[in-house]
Amino acid sequence: MSDVVILGVGIHPFGRFDKSAEEIGADAAQQALDDAGVKWSDIDSAYLSRMYLPATSGARILRRLGGTDIPIVDVEAACASGGAALRQALLAIRSGESEMVLVLGCEKMPRGFMDPSMIYAPWQVQMGMSLNPSYWSMRARRHMYDHGTTEEQIALVAHKNHRNSVSNPNAMYRKEFTLEQIMNSPLVCDPIRLLEICAPNDGAAAVVVTTAERARKIGGRPVRIAACVHSIARYSADFRCPADSMSATIDNPGPTEVTAKKAYERAGMGPGDIDCFEVQDTDAFCEIEIYEDIGLCPRGEGGRFAAEGHTQITGLHPVNMSGGLISKGEPVGASHLGQVVEVVAQLRGTAGPRQVADAKTGMAHVLGAGGNCAVTILERVQVHA
């Protein structure tokens, strides 16, 4: 099977803007085309990753780049939408049907908690079980009970991510907080606090995907897609689903563990072979559990692992060099492609103060409603002189 590569990337900063989805989406898409050194008319098919934008948003946004008759498909898989859309591009190219595909992630979201009617049944909303952070918090509380994870360890993850974001021009907050400020910020759902969760916002990110052969002809700085896997939670494997009940007898592995395992197999790599990670820090505790799920540390030791600094940019396994969703915000449809943009920058060596020394491989991971999870593993393409 021939290699598929990302040839160009583009990103509109994540934040809140007095601009339409069409404006920010078209901006990211044009940047990706320019970075790839191709024209809109070179694209054979396009996908839009989005959750909250209305029907046919892909066509509405990309029409701004010029008239076209190529297929433009909107893709949705909750927080994993970007991974699902990137996977579609991979499939389109591997099938031979397309040779040059644009994948755009774009979102423009209302402030505050997300509209619960999109993912919860009416009775769950009426009974007050529709606040997303409450599910994350219950998971955190149980981890603390089972493994002795502490509130300070959780806060340290938020501290790392906020600090990393200071040098990321595409992040929303870009502000370093002290550990005390984080641990004294208001509780949202115990034990998770305001400075430890991500906020929905606006943003767009795009990639141009093509074959390794075509990229070689064009030139530029391609990055190989070593794996792009999307899966949903197995039976009773993740109570952010949102589930109304969970099995007390069956303990299936969670969606991150399952998806990462598939991605490692496809890439022919293990956690020790990956130089940098961008993961779904919906809340700071979530990142701790992901360390365990993707195999960076044994089960139950994620809190200690964070506190020991292993996931700092200068650590053995840097995680969320970009600042993560906690500081960037989460424009749902754009979040995974935003992670991919960061990993590509790391592999190209253009991440500036956030650069992980000599990063050759990187992972992007998202996880959300319905237990939707996507993992993309990217690898620097060896340039033969």
Place this chain on the structure above:
Amino acid sequence: MSTATDRPLTPIRKGLISEPIDSPEAFRLLGSKCGACGELSIGTNAVCLNCGGSDLSSVRLSPEGILWTFTIVRHAPPGDYRGPKPFVPFGLGLIELPDGVRIMAPLDGDIETFRIGARMRLNLNVLDADSPAPLAAFSFSMIG
């Protein structure tokens, strides 16, 4: 918890609450037990969420269990939330029943007192008690 109403109650979810729904003493939740794999889900379901089997039988779930995890909801949930107005922070937890299932439910009682492992009991919780069509919902509270 609220149970005071003289109007007929509507179950908050069809197939979830056993008859009679307006008796706090006899109040029980219904579950569906799979004849093939033995898994239990809450409510009256046609298909097993684990194995896809359709040999399901309706069971009355135990009204007592153990608190498996919890949080405190400190902001009014978004959307059509029917709890007290103005909003009052409340507990939300997973209660493990001896039947082999954990149920997500609001928790009654002092938000400072919840702890994992506490014994819990099911309550009838009437929402919209003053409306023409009050809803029969459920909650759990600590025993003792």
